Amino acid sequence: MDLNLMRELSVKTDSKIVLLVVDGLGGLPLEPGGRTELEEASTPNLDALAARSDLGLSRPVAAGVSPGSGPGHLGLFGYDPLRFQVGRGVLSALGVGFDLQNSDLAARINFATLDDSGKISDRRAGRIPSEKGEELVALLNENLKIDGVEVFITHEKEYRAVAVFRAEGLSGELSDTDPQRVGLEPLPVKPQDDSPETRKSAQLANAFVEEANEILADQHPANTVLLRGFGMHPALPSFEEAYKLDAAAIASYPMYKGLARLAGMQLLQEGAGIAGEFETLKENWHAHDFFFLHVKPTDAAGEDGDFARKASVIEEVDAQIPGLLDLAPDAIAITGDHATPAKMKSHSWHGVPILVNSPYTLPTTDRFGERPCAGGSLGVFPAEEIMGYLMGHALKLNRFGA
Amino acid sequence: MDLNLMRELSVKTDSKIVLLVVDGLGGLPLEPGGRTELEEASTPNLDALAARSDLGLSRPVAAGVSPGSGPGHLGLFGYDPLRFQVGRGVLSALGVGFDLQNSDLAARINFATLDDSGKISDRRAGRIPSEKGEELVALLNENLKIDGVEVFITHEKEYRAVAVFRAEGLSGELSDTDPQRVGLEPLPVKPQDDSPETRKSAQLANAFVEEANEILADQHPANTVLLRGFGMHPALPSFEEAYKLDAAAIASYPMYKGLARLAGMQLLQEGAGIAGEFETLKENWHAHDFFFLHVKPTDAAGEDGDFARKASVIEEVDAQIPGLLDLAPDAIAITGDHATPAKMKSHSWHGVPILVNSPYTLPTTDRFGERPCAGGSLGVFPAEEIMGYLMGHALKLNRFGA
Numbered sequence: 001m002d003l004n005l006m007r008e009l010s011v012k013t014d015s016k017i018v019l020l021v022v023d024g025l026g027g028l029p030l031e032p033g034g035r036t037e038l039e040e041a042s043t044p045n046l047d048a049l050a051a052r053s054d055l056g057l058s059r060p061v062a063a064g065v066s067p068g069s070g071p072g073h074l075g076l077f078g079y080d081p082l083r084f085q086v087g088r089g090v091l092s093a094l095g096v097g098f099d100l101q102n103s104d105l106a107a108r109i110n111f112a113t114l115d116d117s118g119k120i121s122d123r124r125a126g127r128i129p130s131e132k133g134e135e136l137v138a139l140l141n142e143n144l145k146i147d148g149v150e151v152f153i154t155h156e157k158e159y160r161a162v163a164v165f166r167a168e169g170l171s172g173e174l175s176d177t178d179p180q181r182v183g184l185e186p187l188p189v190k191p192q193d194d195s196p197e198t199r200k201s202a203q204l205a206n207a208f209v210e211e212a213n214e215i216l217a218d219q220h221p222a223n224t225v226l227l228r229g230f231g232m233h234p235a236l237p238s239f240e241e242a243y244k245l246d247a248a249a250i251a252s253y254p255m256y257k258g259l260a261r262l263a264g265m266q267l268l269q270e271g272a273g274i275a276g277e278f279e280t281l282k283e284n285w286h287a288h289d290f291f292f293l294h295v296k297p298t299d300a301a302g303e304d305g306d307f308a309r310k311a312s313v314i315e316e317v318d319a320q321i322p323g324l325l326d327l328a329p330d331a332i333a334i335t336g337d338h339a340t341p342a343k344m345k346s347h348s349w350h351g352v353p354i355l356v357n358s359p360y361t362l363p364t365t366d367r368f369g370e371r372p373c374a375g376g377s378l379g380v381f382p383a384e385e386i387m388g389y390l391m392g393h394a395l396k397l398n399r400f401g402a
Numbered sequence: 403m404d405l406n407l408m409r410e411l412s413v414k415t416d417s418k419i420v421l422l423v424v425d426g427l428g429g430l431p432l433e434p435g436g437r438t439e440l441e442e443a444s445t446p447n448l449d450a451l452a453a454r455s456d457l458g459l460s461r462p463v464a465a466g467v468s469p470g471s472g473p474g475h476l477g478l479f480g481y482d483p484l485r486f487q488v489g490r491g492v493l494s495a496l497g498v499g500f501d502l503q504n505s506d507l508a509a510r511i512n513f514a515t516l517d518d519s520g521k522i523s524d525r526r527a528g529r530i531p532s533e534k535g536e537e538l539v540a541l542l543n544e545n546l547k548i549d550g551v552e553v554f555i556t557h558e559k560e561y562r563a564v565a566v567f568r569a570e571g572l573s574g575e576l577s578d579t580d581p582q583r584v585g586l587e588p589l590p591v592k593p594q595d596d597s598p599e600t601r602k603s604a605q606l607a608n609a610f611v612e613e614a615n616e617i618l619a620d621q622h623p624a625n626t627v628l629l630r631g632f633g634m635h636p637a638l639p640s641f642e643e644a645y646k647l648d649a650a651a652i653a654s655y656p657m658y659k660g661l662a663r664l665a666g667m668q669l670l671q672e673g674a675g676i677a678g679e680f681e682t683l684k685e686n687w688h689a690h691d692f693f694f695l696h697v698k699p700t701d702a703a704g705e706d707g708d709f710a711r712k713a714s715v716i717e718e719v720d721a722q723i724p725g726l727l728d729l730a731p732d733a734i735a736i737t738g739d740h741a742t743p744a745k746m747k748s749h750s751w752h753g754v755p756i757l758v759n760s761p762y763t764l765p766t767t768d769r770f771g772e773r774p775c776a777g778g779s780l781g782v783f784p785a786e787e788i789m790g791y792l793m794g795h796a797l798k799l800n801r802f803g804a
Contacts, residue, residue, distance in 0.1 A: 392466025
């Protein structure tokens with residue numbers, strides 16, 4: 001999406017937009033001739049909405065390329081995922097609510113197990129419980145002292161935490177220490193370019209690992225840390241800047257909260273489960289004009305290869321559609337950040353079904369599913385354009401040119 | 403469209419192309435489940451042609467963005483409408499047949515009414531008749547003298563005229579004087595950048611308004627001028643340069659004549675009404691190898707919210723198709739510059755049905771309409787690519803690469 005064009009044409013109005021992201025929505029038939037997860041699910045409400053909507057297949061990132069959640073969501077928010085690359089560390093820091101500043105360097109921490117020969121024997125430290133993880137994070141925060149940099153460590157979940165390095169002149173062009181396999185030694189952090197900032201940052205990160213190893217020496221199985229996904233805060237224009245939208249996010253996982261915060265969205269305290277998230281939407285309906293609502297379990301079911309469970313989560317979403325429509329949003333998009341076909345047990349590059357609803361649509365079918373979407377009036381198009389369509393359908397864009 | 407590629411591959415041949423632009427052709431159903439204007443119209447000739455054509459939906463400018471006529475047509479002619487932005491003043495100057503030079507600065511004039519306190523009380527001077535407008539233009543041309551610049555004023559219609567400033571070193575980066583609402587004072591022309599050219603041009607434009615006010619002082623209700631849409635002639639490669647086409651235009655409104663002249667097309671003196679325009683095509687058939695034929699009343703009916711009238715204009719176009727086919731064009735495209743759904747009473751961002759006919763097509767249906775086009779063999783694609791398809795279908799492009 002050309003965000004300068006959006007900035008130029010967008011106007012503040014009372015109309016309200018909902019972007020419902022059913023994570024990993026896109027699927028595949030298990031066998032030729034079969035149905036996808038979405039096609040197999042019984043979705044009377046989504047089907048009825050499809051009969052009044054524009055349909056299409058949205059394509060994340062590039063042909064054949066399976067996106068992670070970061071680029072998948074940046075695209076949905078209208079940011080070019082190839083231009084704005086966000087390190088996993090940054091996403092985690094934002095997700096735990098850390099107030100990341102522009103000059104901060106973030107990295108993801110896994111607590112892990114080193115054996116006597118200095119090799120990794122468990123990359124997740126025996127999946128220590130969250131209480132233990134919190135305890136170890138406190139221990140590190142108390143004892144770590146590295147010259148020339150402040151380090152903030154925040155616990156995420158179980159064996160996962162985030163480190164934020166605060167100093168002037170840092171860089172995120174650093175390699176991971178995680179060798180990705182057990183039986184190998186942890187790698188040193190290596191600078192990925194030759195700038196003084198990057199060399200300095202690599203030194204600090206290696207000093208951090210060395211000190212952490214000393215502090216954790218007696219904490220087997222969590223006697224070391226692996227660092228991954230180094231990165232700085234990317235300079236994304238916010239939703240307010242790009243679209244003049246006062247945007248709010250409802251998501252249950254840290255990563256998606258982090259992505260929403262990158263776009264300048266306000267995080268709403270979400271209710272439990274899918275129904276709880278829609279309840280949160282309802283409660284906050286009058287306070288914002290854009291809502292990003294993220295549903296996670298479809299993706300998890302797809303990753304587990306559980307076709308039936310994924311279809312059943314989609315049915316759970318379908319049950320919430322009447323309540324969503326009762327709010328009378330001016331424009332709605334329902335899609336995923338990527339496909340996660342149960343058949344592949346992973347994210348994939350396939351087109352993701354999308355439905356865009358407003359009073360101004362060209363419906364082509366009365367079913368929401370991959371195949372009906374392939375023949376829809378939106379065609380097969382880059383996910384980055386979805387925000388443009390939503391802004392148009394909500395009548396929030398001025399005409400371009402005389 | 404990559405015009406350098408077109409320039410490299412295009413060859414001069416005897417084959418002939420017709421680009422029939424039915425302005426604002428795209429539409430929407432008034433109610434879910436209903437038909438669009440084009441689908442509702444009885445179009446036996448277009449349907450029969452669709453059965454022998456490639457179909458698709460062409461998308462102007464960007465997702466969700468409703469284009470003005472300028473960017474809409476630049477896209478149809480293969481120019482990137484985001485790169486080549488043309489001020490309304492330039493379009494008007496070209497439309498009235500003014501021989502605009504590359505260093506000229508053009509702006510649109512509205513005659514308007516100033517009240518005793520210096521505020522605008524009518525932005526259209528009581529919609530003075532064209533004869534009065536002509537008289538006032540003559541008065542201005544006789545009496546205006548501004549040091550360092552020649553000014554040419556040409557009457558357009560009723561309260562509308564065009565001013566062209568001719569001097570070296572001008573710039574079009576100027577703001578309008580029209581405050582867009584009555585009850586406000588006219589705005590001064592402000593430079594939009596800090597270059598000497600722009601500051602000089604702002605001074606000249608403000609001097610123009612001051613002198614015009616003196617000359618028009620006794621001409622209530624047309625006792626002032628508002629200036630809008632400043633701009634210089636954009637450096638578009640002509641159809642001859644880009645495509646090696648000797649192009650001619652048949653259009654009844656100044657704006658579309660202006661757009662055609664920007665592309666270097668020769669303006670043909672058009673007959674009256676839609677039938678008259680097709681008659682002009684027939685009379686000039688042997689003199690050119692590309693014809694742009696512009697039909698306006700569909701857009702006007704859409705803007706008026708008159709679904710039935712828009713459908714009826716489409717039927718009028720349909721009646722001309724047999725005569726068009728009798729000329730045996732080698733390639734034909736029939737589309738619009740944008741959608742103007744009667745439901746919205748305005749231009750919109752929706753896909754515009756397009757039919758491309760030649761002996762080399764992949765037909766998918768026997769109906770011309772938005773929904774049949776959504777499933778066509780051209781897909782949903784940028785309007786800028788239409789000229790490429792026309793050149794291909796007319797066998798006017800060499801193979802690219804060995």
